[in-house]
Structures are given as structure tokens and as C-alpha cells.
Amino acid sequence: MPSVDIVNVSKSFGYIEALNRVNLTVENGSYVCLLGPSGCGKTTLLRIIAGFIKPDEGDVYIDGKSMKGIPPERRGIGFVFQDIALFPHMRLVDNVSFGPEVKGWCYKDSLKTAIENLERIGIHMGRDAYPNEVSGGIAQLVSIARALAVRSRLLLLDEPLGALDPKIRVYMKYKLREIVKGFGLTAIHVTHDQDEALSIADKIVVMRRGRILQTGPPKELYWAPRSLFVAYFVGEANIVEVVARCSGGSYIADSGEYKLICGWVPAPIEDGKRAILAIRPEAFKIANQDMDRNTIKVEVSSARRIGRMLYLGIVLPDGVHMKAKIWSNTNVEPGSRIYVKVPESRCFLYPYPKAGLTEELSPV
Amino acid sequence: MNSFLKISNIWKYYSGRPVLKDISFEVSRGEYFVVLGPTGAGKTTLLKILAGIVSPDKGEIYIDGKPMVNVPPEERGVGYFPQFFNLFNHMTVWDNVCFPLLVKGIDIVEAEKICKEMLSLMHLLDRADSYPYELSGGMRQRVALARALATGAELLLLDEPLSQLDAKLSVELREELKSIARSLGRTVVHVTNNVEEAVELADRIAVMNNGYIIQVGSYDELRRKPKNLFVEYFLSDVNVFRAYVLDPHDGLLRSSSDVCFKFRVKPLCEDASSLLRSGGEVIVCVDSDVIVLDPPSDSGWNVFDAIVEEVLFHRGGYTYILKTCCGATKIMMKVMDEMEVGIGCKVKVGFKTSDARIYDVSEYDSILYHGG
Numbered sequence: 151m152p153s154v155d156i157v158n159v160s161k162s163f164g165y166i167e168a169l170n171r172v173n174l175t176v177e178n179g180s181y182v183c184l185l186g187p188s189g190c191g192k193t194t195l196l197r198i199i200a201g202f203i204k205p206d207e208g209d210v211y212i213d214g215k216s217m218k219g220i221p222p223e224r225r226g227i228g229f230v231f232q233d234i235a236l237f238p239h240m241r242l243v244d245n246v247s248f249g250p251e252v253k254g255w256c257y258k259d260s261l262k263t264a265i266e267n268l269e270r271i272g273i274h275m276g277r278d279a280y281p282n283e284v285s286g287g288i289a290q291l292v293s294i295a296r297a298l299a300v301r302s303r304l305l306l307l308d309e310p311l312g313a314l315d316p317k318i319r320v321y322m323k324y325k326l327r328e329i330v331k332g333f334g335l336t337a338i339h340v341t342h343d344q345d346e347a348l349s350i351a352d353k354i355v356v357m358r359r360g361r362i363l364q365t366g367p368p369k370e371l372y373w374a375p376r377s378l379f380v381a382y383f384v385g386e387a388n389i390v391e392v393v394a395r396c397s398g399g400s401y402i403a404d405s406g407e408y409k410l411i412c413g414w415v416p417a418p419i420e421d422g423k424r425a426i427l428a429i430r431p432e433a434f435k436i437a438n439q440d441m442d443r444n445t446i447k448v449e450v451s452s453a454r455r456i457g458r459m460l461y462l463g464i465v466l467p468d469g470v471h472m473k474a475k476i477w478s479n480t481n482v483e484p485g486s487r488i489y490v491k492v493p494e495s496r497c498f499l500y501p502y503p504k505a506g507l508t509e510e511l512s513p514v
Numbered sequence: 515m516n517s518f519l520k521i522s523n524i525w526k527y528y529s530g531r532p533v534l535k536d537i538s539f540e541v542s543r544g545e546y547f548v549v550l551g552p553t554g555a556g557k558t559t560l561l562k563i564l565a566g567i568v569s570p571d572k573g574e575i576y577i578d579g580k581p582m583v584n585v586p587p588e589e590r591g592v593g594y595f596p597q598f599f600n601l602f603n604h605m606t607v608w609d610n611v612c613f614p615l616l617v618k619g620i621d622i623v624e625a626e627k628i629c630k631e632m633l634s635l636m637h638l639l640d641r642a643d644s645y646p647y648e649l650s651g652g653m654r655q656r657v658a659l660a661r662a663l664a665t666g667a668e669l670l671l672l673d674e675p676l677s678q679l680d681a682k683l684s685v686e687l688r689e690e691l692k693s694i695a696r697s698l699g700r701t702v703v704h705v706t707n708n709v710e711e712a713v714e715l716a717d718r719i720a721v722m723n724n725g726y727i728i729q730v731g732s733y734d735e736l737r738r739k740p741k742n743l744f745v746e747y748f749l750s751d752v753n754v755f756r757a758y759v760l761d762p763h764d765g766l767l768r769s770s771s772d773v774c775f776k777f778r779v780k781p782l783c784e785d786a787s788s789l790l791r792s793g794g795e796v797i798v799c800v801d802s803d804v805i806v807l808d809p810p811s812d813s814g815w816n817v818f819d820a821i822v823e824e825v826l827f828h829r830g831g832y833t834y835i836l837k838t839c840c841g842a843t844k845i846m847m848k849v850m851d852e853m854e855v856g857i858g859c860k861v862k863v864g865f866k867t868s869d870a871r872i873y874d875v876s877e878y879d880s881i882l883y884h885g886g
Contacts, residue, residue, distance in 0.1 A: 315707050348829065477831065
């Protein structure tokens with residue numbers, strides 16, 4: 151189970167700066183997702199770890215060993231591509247045994263390991279099929295078995311679920327994590343899909359414009375985002391401009407019509423200054439009356455139920471529209487007025503961005 | 515029903531193999547109609563037939579009451595947005611939207627007026643002079659949509675219009691798309707394989723699989739009364755068990771793969787009750803969000819001892835993957851708040867006997883290739 155250390159890695163393509171002094175530690179046996187919008191540098195970073203691209207500056211250490219000058223095939227990695235990339239003219243089992251054979255293993259050993267790997271991944275039958283005869287999900291599992299066939303312990307995955315149907319993707323998320331944990335691997339997985347990252351990773355690395363913005367477990371990124379961009383990009387957030395009030399060490403978001411005590415204020419804000427309040431749709435709870443702190447009376451503009459989750463459109467006293475997702479068995483009718491409560495710890499307050507709100511939230 | 519688009523008994527064969535089988539449905543004027551199904555269901559072929567790019571082997575299409583099968587694409591009055599769209603790379607955003615209008619013979623003053631309106635709807639007016647390669651993927655997608663909307667066609671045919679985008683952008687554009695279609699009063703047929711997208715956009719959804727339209731209805735209708743296992747499985751995160759009937763009167767079943775895993779079901783409808791034949795095998799579905807921790811121990815509940823195998827975070831809460839203690843059946847449980855039980859903990863969980871839905875065992879094959 152290897153660890154990976156990325157130290158001060160920079161890379162430019164012409165005048166485009168893809169990575170700017172990136173530092174990251176990936177612990178032994180952990181499942182790490184690199185998450186960010188297109189063009190943030192996540193794939194470049196993965197390819198540098200694999201050795202497909204050389205960094206301009208900095209170095210990658212696998213198990214404490216510098217990878218300078220070491221080619222991809224000697225780094226002990228398995229690489230899984232978005233477009234699956236199995237050899238179409240080879241049976242599934244031959245696709246998996248090919249790597250070891252090229253490495254000089256004898257045919258018998260290669261085949262034995264290939265079958266073992268396929269079985270551990272859950273493919274017990276149909277090994278003689280050709281890639282075009284199986285579903286995309288199965289084909290991607292086979293390509294993972296192939297990546298592991300040479301006993302790689304570090305699995306690098308570039309949008310591995312990107313080419314699959316959404317329904318299969320849900321199942322494959324669980325399956326991928328199960329494989330990585332079951333084999334005792336370290337995995338680095340690149341994705342632009344927040345939901346994928348949130349439910350698969352031990353640790354998520356949020357990237358934008360060649361830099362790392364925040365690193366942490368899914369729950370922490372979701373409920374304690376250190377910047378407005380992370381609050382906005384990872385999942386969803388209702389974002390409104392307010393005036394910050396601070397007194398006695400606690401912060402209040404003041405919209406003029408309502409006030410909310412904010413428990414998550416990662417950067418200091420001066421009293422009376424413009425600020426941004428961010429509330430996740432899942433932060434709302436239905437309250438019976440406004441006796442509680444942080445309770446507001448709102449108008450329901452739309453309501454839909456999916457399973458036990460209510461998806462509401464709500465209008466705040468100042469006319470601002472917000473989305474709320476509330477786990478509830480009682481139905482709420484559009485047009486009705488209800489009380490909603492937002493726990494203090496789930497009200498995020500950020501200084502108004504210097505470069506403007508649009509620029510702060512722009513993915514590229 | 516005031517149907518604007520009517521399709522009846524469409525069949526299409528590719529090299530002798532049927533890819534569309536007896537497709538019939540109607541779409542009202544102003545409706546947002548979503549065709550939902552996995553890859554290979556026949557969705558794109560269906561849309562191409564509506565657009566007139568592919569002709570059906572059998573069947574009729576009516577738009578606004580007029581038969582369309584022998585009408586060429588350009589005379590059908592439809593705006594078609596193919597899955598892999600192409601912008602003219604040597605033309606600015608403005609010209610990309612304006613040019614097709616001029617080709618159609620619309621006079622330049624009118625064309626420029628429409629063009630301006632569409633670009634402003636798509637928040638692209640300030641990028642009118644940019645070239646496609648200077649834009650992000652989301653912007654290019656919006657240009658292509660503006661172009662499809664600008665044709666003024668009352669019927670829009672959209673083939674996975676949001677699939678080529680970053681997840682975040684795709685969700686944002688979803689909301690815009692619906693409100694634009696609404697405000698312009700267009701009728702839309704939108705093809706997708708993404709359930710969430712369908713739920714958010716559609717007035718009605720047609721679930722498609724293997725060349726058939728299986729069921730048409732609002733999301734609520736489809737969830738409340740799914741016509742078969744495929745609809746149930748495709749639309750929700752559901753636990754699926756195969757089980758033998760031990761006692762039909764009592765609704766007692768035993769998992770086919772796990773002799774220790776026994777539970778009772780109390781079917782709410784007649785059809786399901788009739789599937790419970792002694793010794794027969796059935797498929798049982800239980801939603802992941804009706805499974806609860808420490809259930810009451812009365813006869814209305816099935817109660818199991820299980821071990822927590824995995825806890826996965828997601829936006830709406832947590833998914834617990836549990837394994838029954840006596841056998842090795844996996845159960846997926848979705849909850850809002852993190853529970854005080856971690857991986858490896860032993861828990862008591864259960865579901866109401868009336869929360870299980872039952873299907874014929876022969877339907878199992880329909881979900882096999884979709885991750886089951």
C-alpha cells in the first residue's frame with residue numbers, strides 16, 4: 151500500500167499554467183478524489199504522478215522514493231482511462247493477462263493471475279467474451295482488473311465512470327471503493343462530478359486554476375467549506391449578499407428583513423461590511439414556529455417529493471428565492487407559508503469577494 | 515388530450531433487428547416531455563425519426579394534426595439538437611445563430627432581432643463576437659441551444675443536450691432550459707439517460723428500454739405505480755432481493771441466495787398477491803430510505819441483525835451498506851443524519867412488511883445489464 155507525496159509541482163503548457171506549486175500527500179490505503187471543473191489541472195496532476203508528463207518543477211515521491219527519471223512502467227501503478235481502452239480483438243481474460251506477459255511472466259502465471267483478479271472483482275463468468283460483447287460497466291471493471299494484473303498497488307483513475315450510464319455509475323461507485331479497500335490499494339481518482347467524489351472518497355482535493363483550494367474528507371468539504379468557491383462548486387449552495395454584523399465573537403448575516411446567526415465564518419469580516427451568506431439546500435429544517443433561533447417564515451413556491459426527500463422552492467421575506475431539500479414525511483403545498491430553521495453551524499458567511507461575485511464563482 | 519405531437523405504432527429495424535418496437539405516445543402543446551432510458555434503448559433513433567433524419571419502417575407521426583412521415587426534415591417545423599452538435603468554428607457566436615435564419619429566408623432585420631433575443635435569453639449577448647473556440651463547453655452548449663431555439667420551431671427535439679458538460683454546469687443549465695422552454699411556450703421532447711435530469715425537467719416521462727416505451731407518466735405516477743421491475747429499478751435506489759415463497763398466506767419469503775434471510779411481505783395490490791405461490795420465486799423491492807435503525811418489534815415489521823460494512827456520505831445524507839449477520843445479504847439504507855454506528859458495528863434494522871413491492875421472477879433479466 152504505497153503513499154504518494156507531491157512536492158511543489160508546477161507545469162505549464164506554453165503560456166497556460168496547468169499546475170502552480172501543488173503540494174499533496176496521499177496516505178497509504180486511502181481513496182483520494184481530485185475534483186474540479188474542466189481545465190483545473192486535475193488530469194495533468196494525475197498524469198504527472200503516472201509519469202506520462204514531466205513536471206517543470208517539483209517532484210513526485212511514491213513510498214518516499216523520488217520518481218525523477220523513472221518511467222511509468224516502473225512506478226508500480228495501474229492506470230484506468232475514461233474511455234475504457236480495452237484491446238477490442240482480445241478476449242477479456244487476454245486483456246488482463248497481456249500486461250504480465252509483456253512484463254516477461256510466463257503464460258501460465260499470467261493467466262492464473264488474470265483469472266484471480268477477474269474473480270476478485272466479481273467477474274466469474276464470461277471471461278472469454280470480447281469487449282464489445284459486454285456492458286460498459288463490466289468492460290470498465292475488466293480494465294481495472296487489467297490495471298491491477300501486474301500487482302500494482304497504486305491505482306490511478308482518470309474519470310473512470312465518465313463513459314457509463316448514470317444508473318450504472320451509482321453501482322460502480324460502490325464497486326470501485328469496495329475493490330480498492332478489498333485489495334488494500336491506494337487510489338487517486340479524477341472526476342468533475344461532486345456526487346461521485348462525495349460518496350467514494352476518503353479525502354477530496356478541490357482544484358481550480360492549477361491550485362488546490364481545499365483538502366478534506368467529504369463531510370468536512372460539504373459542511374465546512376473554507377472558501378465561497380468550494381461552498382458553491384461542491385454540491386449546491388444558495389448564495390445571497392448580506393451585511394455582516396459581528397458582536398461578542400459571533401457573526402450575524404443581516405439581509406435587512408431577517409437575521410441569521412452564522413456558525414461557519416472561515417475568514418474574518420468587519421462589522422457592517424458586505425458579505426456573502428451561503429446555505430446548502432439540505433441545511434433547512436421545518437420548524438413549528440419562530441420561537442427558535444435562526445428560524446424564518448417563508449413562502450413555498452414549489453414542492454416535489456422524491457422518496458422521503460422534499461424538494462422545495464422557498465421565497466424568503468426579502469423576496470430572495472432559495473432551494474431547500476428537507477427529509478420529511480409530511481407534505482407541503484405550494485403557496486403555503488412555513489417556518490424553516492437553519493442550524494447556526496450550517497450558515498456559512500464569507501467576505502464579499504474582492505474581484506466580484508461572478509469572478510469568484512467562475513469555474514475557469 | 516390536446517395532442518400536438520402524436521406518434522402511433524412506430525417500428526424501426528436495423529439490419530433486420532427491431533430497435534423501435536410499436537412506439538406510441540402523445541405530447542400536448544407546451545409540454546416538456548422526457549424520454550428516459552439506458553444506452554441502447556432506442557432513444558436517439560426515436561428522436562431522429564421525429565426530426566425526419568431517419569424514416570420509420572412502420573407507423574405514423576402527426577405534428578399539429580398533420581402527417582409527417584413523408585415530410586422532409588426542413589419542412590417539419592422542428593428544432594433538432596443532436597447529441598454531438600457542431601458549431602461553425604469560423605463564425606462568431608452571433609453568426610452561428612443568425613446564419614441559419616438567413617438561409618431559411620428570414621429577412622435580415624427580423625433575423626437580427628431574433629438572434630439578439632435568443633442570445634440574451636442564453637446570457638450570451640456579451641460574447642456575441644467571440645468564436646466557439648474561445649468559449650467554455652457550457653457556453654458552446656448554450657450557443658447550440660440558442661441556435662435551435664432561434665429557428666422559432668414550436669417543437670424542440672433535444673438529444674442529451676446536457677450530457678457533454680461538467681456535472682455542475684449541467685445542473686445549472688437544466689434549470690435555465692426549463693424556464694426558457696416555458697417562457698417561450700415551446701413543446702419539448704428531451705432524451706436522456708439521467709434520472710435526476712428527467713425528474714427535474716419533465717412534465718411527463720416516458721421510460722424506454724430495449725426498443726419499447728414501457729410506461730408514460732409523471733414522476734410521481736411512475737414511482738407510485740411502476741408498471742414493472744425495470745421502471746421501479748431505473749427510477750430509484752432500491753434494494754432488490756430474489757426470494758422463494760415459503761408461505762403464501764402469511765407472505766413469508768426466503769432469499770434465494772441466502773437461506774437465513776427470511777422476511778414477510780404484505781402486498782398492497784391484488785396483482786402482487788397473486789404472485790405469491792407456494793414454492794415459487796419472486797423479486798422483492800424495498801426502497802433504501804424506508805429501512806430504519808431499531809425498528810419496532812411488532813408483526814408489521816421485518817427485523818434483522820446486520821453489520822455496517824460501509825458508510826458513504828452524499829448530499830442528502832448517508833448511505834449505509836449493511837450485511838445481514840446470519841447470511842451475507844447486502845442491504846442499502848439511506849438516512850438523513852449520520853448515525854452513531856460506525857463500520858463494523860452490529861445493528862438492528864428493518865422495514866415494514868407493506869413497504870415491499872413484488873414482481874415476477876422473469877423480470878429479473880431486464881435489470882441485469884444495468885448494474886444489478
